[in-house]
Amino acid sequence: MLALAITNGLVIGMIYALTALGVSLVVGIMNVVNFAHGEFYILAGYFSYIFAHTMGFDPFAAMFIAVCAVFLFGVLVEYTIIRPTYGDELYSLILTFILSIVLQNAYLLIFGPYPNKPPNWVSGATNVFGLFYYGNQRLAALAAGVAVIVLFFAMLKMTWFGRMIRATSQDREMAELNGINTKRLNMLSFGLGCALAGAAGVILAPVFPVTPTAGVPLALTAFVCVVLGGMGSMRGCIVGGLILGLVENLGAAYVSTGYKHVFMFIILILVLLVRPSGLFGRSEA
Amino acid sequence: MKKCRMLICLMLATVGTVLLLGPALAADTIKVGVVGPRTGGAAATGKAFEEGIQLATEYVNAKGGVLGKKLEVVFEDTAGAPDKAASGFERLVTRDKVVMVLGESHSSAALAEIEVANRLKVPFVVVEAWADPITAKNYKYVFRAGPSNSGVVNESIAKWVAHEGFKKAYIVAENTDWGIGIADLCKAALDTIGVEYGFLMTERTSQDLYTELNKIKAFNPDVVLAFVYGTGLHYLVAQAGEVGLTPKAAVLDGAGPPSLWPDFWTNVGDYGDGATFVSSMHEKVELTELAAQFRESYVKAFGKSPTDYKSRSMFDAVLIAADAINRAGSTDADILVDALEKTELLVTRGTARFGTTKGGPEYHHWMPPMLIIQWQNKEQVVLYPPDAATGKLKR
Amino acid sequence: MNRNKWLLSAAILAFALLPLGLGTYHQHILIVSLFYVMMAASWNLLAGYTGQVSFGHAAFAGIGAYASGILATKAGFNPWLGVMAGTMLATAFGFLVGLLCLKMGGIYLSLTTLAFSSILHIVINNEYEITRGTMGLQVPGLVAEYSKISYFYIFLVATLLVLGVIYRMVHANMGLNFRAVQNDERAAASLGVNVVRVRVMAFTVSSAMAGLAGALYGHYLLLVTPQIPSLDQQFLVLSMTVIGGLGSFVGPIIGAISLEILSEYIRAYGEYHVLFFGLVALTVARFAPKGLVGIYQSARERRMQAVAKTSPAVNR
Structure with missing residues (x-):
């Protein structure tokens, strides 16, 4: 029981971290909390379902196209909706909140109320260390999720674009003085944030089929993750995700299954009381 | 001044629109x-x-x-x-x-x-x-x-549990009025027929049920009576298969429709085979x-x-x-x-x-007959009631 | 000024007489509109005047409704006492949540209130024995004989009370403080405005108003359900305020009434109605961030300018 709760906590935690990464990136660079993050996640799930299931593409090609499409959609949203809100974090919050409701209802209209699931990559389950059975698709999703996270951090550390992102999220004015076109950077990083949501979506849709409103609890967890780790801190976001996953599963195993989602909010409030800037946040303000 | 004028305009506008919302014209x-x-x-x-x-x-x-x-x-x-x-x-x-x-x-x-x-x-x-x-x-x-809940539980589910001779059951309910209400009736009915049972409640938006399912597995039940609606049921059936709870234990969908939704099979894959559900309709048996x-x-x-x-x-x-x-x-x-x-x-x-x-x-209640059906090789086989049965429970 | 008062009284009187000639369906719309006026106006006190976007406003309404309903059904309280107790509990919770996160400002408040509302939702669903979960808690009415007219007047009095308090707050000295807090925290602080105190104050008062509105609404519907503290409800309140005009006194009133009536019209479109509602809200929020009031004002200004240009002799 304990072994499973911990393993599952880490796997689910990695999933939370992956979903939260996009939120964290956009918060760090643009100071915008994208309330519709969960809906981008769902959109990618739908895209990969349509490309793979309805149009008969190879599942992996379908996933790739889906993430690209969500990236483009994200750029479009940034251009049309988010751009006039720079500097007013609450205005962007209100706009993305309305956007999330609009998208949920648009999905309901277009894709219908039933869950949609792209094909599995693998099937069956594996007996882990003789302790418990674990679904193969979940293990594959875990591997893919870790790969995306590693790639993302490598890009952040090693590429010129990554350096630009880090510079801007540390000091926007300084970055502008150094000749970074922040307008274009904003557009790209918002798209990238959405693409990260999309990556999480295509990786997870075979495990958790998508429905029009399934993005809401996921986005909520992502926000908690970001606050827990410290606004805009990518490292904090990963640690936050793992903590949430563990707390939730240990709580469900030993305390109460009905209250499993409350545990993470309690942790959040405790952290805010003790260390308001989050685990890895810069303590300003 | 400006505010006052706006308020007055507003009120007049309200009166106007409310009146416009008049009752629909009588038609034949x-x-x-x-x-x-x-x-x-x-x-x-x-x-x-x-x-x-x-x-x-x-x-x-x-x-x-x-x-x-x-x-x-x-x-x-x-x-x-x-x-x-x-x-x-x-x-x-x-x-x-x-x-x-x-x-x-x-x-x-x-x-x-x-x-x-x-x-x-x-x-x-x-x-x-x-x-x-x-x-x-x-x-x-x-x-x-x-x-009605009591009709389904007392007329179909409990009788079926007794009919199959299950010794240990596990009740899983989502935290909605339907889930909790029917679970309570189920507990009472199982008490009456002397079947040992465990119970847990799931959060309606939960997608991941591994921890819950392993708790159930540790109890080692013969049957899991699941009162979880919609996609939640698909998660439950698929993940019960992954953690190895099924096919040792049978899973009964206490609502029915989710097991018949067009995407049931895409969502649960091969683990759907052997799943049972309550339904008032069968693809072949017409009353x-x-x-x-x-x-x-x-x-x-x-x-x-x-x-x-x-x-x-x-x-x-x-x-x-x-x-x-x-x-x-x-x-x-x-x-x-x-x-x-x-x-x-x-x-x-x-x-x-x-x-x-x-x-x-x-x-003022008409209780239509309900069937308990099992998916066997993607075919619906009626298990209960015995006079409508087209086959036996397979595990 | 005197003339204004007369006009205002006349307008209120006209509104108060309105339901007398209407059927129960239209009376219902008016009562629900008044509920949303209270919700939107009090949310606006927070979001529009101090710049704090709370996603827990509907949750506070839920606290008011549940506290009052539970006291009435389980402890046999008089519903009016229950409404008072519910309002007080919402006030207390508002104060605590306000203290918890107002120091951190902005987005933290939004996300913490969101978390607060999720916790409340889960607790309501799980504590089925007390709250009756999604089934809803059936509560007694506020008046012995159920009549829409009496509810209309109860809601009208409550709405006028809420609006009166808000008007006083934003037009008194404190209102200046409010605006100062929104525009520039540091400057406000250096001017001697206690930023945290003003914010906690606004948050508490606004939560109390939501609690009052929610408690009354529950006793009107005779049923308290998790729908009252839901995110959907929060979406409605937010859209109404934004469409009407964030940060203006009349904005939320216009928004709440016009959107409630609009939603009655578009209800006919079945599953499309929420989408349509959302698209309207998104368009207004994006292209006219000051809402209908903003549109009206800028149109007026343009007309004034035009007048000023054509007759340069007139000195405005």
């Missing part, structure tokens, strides 16, 4: 209202209701309509929320002037609606809301032409000739075979309503109630007949 149709979730988490049920309404109105109007006029159905969205349901019900009566209301699949919404029905004195035939108190309140204007007719016209109208049995429940309800209006020869509420009480109509699920003994949930 007789209107029956339907309440149900067209948006929100259970929008799939609204879709099924819509299909049932379409087929039923065509059927009724082809046979001459009601009282020489055409039957018209007005479908009001409740989004599955009791407060919206109550005001939607009221709107149907006060604005659309419907003579009778049918429908609902959320017990919470239905319990709010029966209060309005009773206050406004409008006959209300509940279709797919299962909570016992709906008819146990013994309201004069409230009927139910569909299953009446009308049921076969319904299937035929459904395929013709929608180009697929019916899956969610709630479309057929709604079909039956519209037929019952039309029959009552015709026999009453009037749209007066009290005469309609009288006619409904005397209903003796062959519909797709058998002969509809409302109970008249007061005191319990049987009052």
Whole structure:
């Protein structure tokens, strides 16, 4: 029981971290909390379902196209909706909140109320260390999720674009003085944030089929993750995700299954009381 | 100054628009209202209701309509929320002037609606809301032409558990009124037949159930009675297979429709084989000739075979309503109630007949027969009741 | 000024007489509109005047409704006492949540209130024995004989009370403080405005108003359900305020009434209505961030300018 709760906590935690990464990136660079993050996640799930299931593409090609499409959609949203809100974090919050409701209802209209699931990559389950059975698709999703996270951090550390992102999220004015076109950077990083949501979506849709409103609890967890780790801190976001996953599963195993989602909010409030800037946040303000 | 002028404009505008929202013009149709979730988490049920309404109105109007006029159905969205349901019900009566209301699949919404029905004195035939108190309140204007929690548990589930000789059961319920309510009835019924059981509650939005399922696995049950609706059930069946809970234990879907949804198989994969569920409809076993007719016209109208049995429940309800209006020869509420009480109509699920003994949930309730079905090689095999059974439980 | 008062009284009187000639369906719309006026106006006090976007406003209404309903059904309280107790409990919770996160400002408040509302939702669903979960808690009415007219007047009095308090707050000295807090925290602080105190104050008062509105609404519907503290409800309140005009006194009133009436019209479109509602809200929020009031004002200004140009002799 304990072994499973911990393993599952880490796997689910990695999933939370992956979903939260996009939120964290956009918060760090643009100071915008994208309330519709969960809906981008769902959109990618739908895209990969349509490309793979309805149009008969190879599942992996379908996933790739889906993430690209969500990236483009994200750029479009940034251009049309988010751009006039720079500097007013609450205005962007209100706009993305309305956007999330609009998208949920648009999905309901277009894709219908039933869950949609792209094909599995693998099937069956594996007996882990003789302790418990674990679904193969979940293990594959875990591997893919870790790969995306590693790639993302490598890009952040090693590429010129990554350096630009880090510079801007540390000091926007300084970055502008150094000749970074922040307008274009904003557009790209918002798209990238959405693409990260999309990556999480295509990786997870075979495990958790998508429905029009399934993005809401996921986005909520992502926000908690970001606050827990410290606004805009990518490292904090990963640690936050793992903590949430563990707390939730240990709580469900030993305390109460009905209250499993409350545990993470309690942790959040405790952290805010003790260390308001989050685990890895810069303590300003 | 400016503010005052705006306020005055505003108030005048309000008066104007409120007056514009005048009652709909009377037409030469007789209107029956339907309440149900067209948006929100259970929008799939609204879709099924819509299909049932379409087929039923065509059927009724082809046979001459009601009282020489055409039957018209007005479908009001409740989004599955009791407060919206109550005001939607009221709107149907006060604005659309419907003579009778049918429908609902959320017990919470239905319990709010029966209060309005009773206050406004409008006959209300509940279709797919299962909570016992709906008819146990013994309201004069409230009927139910569909299953109730206690009916499903006592007539089907508990008897089936005893029939199969299960020794240990595990009850899983989502934290909704339906889940918790039916789980409580189930506990009582299992106590009576002497079956040992465990119980846990799941959070409705949970997608990951590994920890929960391993708790269940540690209990080592013969059967898992799952009262989880919608996608949650798909997660449960798929993940129960992954963690190795099935096929040792059988999983029963205590609601039914999710196991029949078009994407059940894509969502659960091979783990769906061996899953059992409660249903009032079977793809081959038809209880009446009308049921076969319904299937035929459904395929013709929608180009697929019916899956969610709630479309057929709604079909039956519209037929019952039309029959009552015709026999009453009037749209007066009290005469309609009288006619409904005397209903003796062959519909797709058998002969509809409302109970008249007061005191319990049987009052004004017609409990259609429910089947327990297992998926075996993607074929539906009826396990219970024995006289309709087409096969035995496979594990 | 005197003339204004007369006009205002006349307008209120006209509104108060309005339901007498209407059927119950229209009376219902008016009552629900008044509920949303209270919700939107009090949310606006927070979001529009101090710049704090709370996603827990509907949750506070839920606290008011549940506290009052539970006291009435389980402890046999008089519903009016229950409404008072519910309002007080919402005030207390508002104060605590306000203290918890107002120091951190902005987005933290939004996300913490969101978390607060989720916790409340889960607790309501799980503590089925007390709250009746999704089934909803059936509560007694405020008046012995159920009549829409009496509810209309109860809601009208409550709405006028809420609006009166808000008007006083934003037009008194404190209002200046409010605006200062929104525009520039540091500057406000250096001017001697206690930023945290003003914010906690606004948050508490606004939560109390939501609690009052929620408690009354529950006793009107005779049913308290998790729908009252839901995110959907929060969306409605937010859209109404934004469409009407964030940060203006009349904005939320216009928004609440016009959107409630609009939603009655578009309800006919069944499953499309929420989408349509959302698209309207998104368009207004994006292209006219000051809402209908903003549109009206800028149109007026343009007209004034035009007048000023054509007759340069007139000195405005």
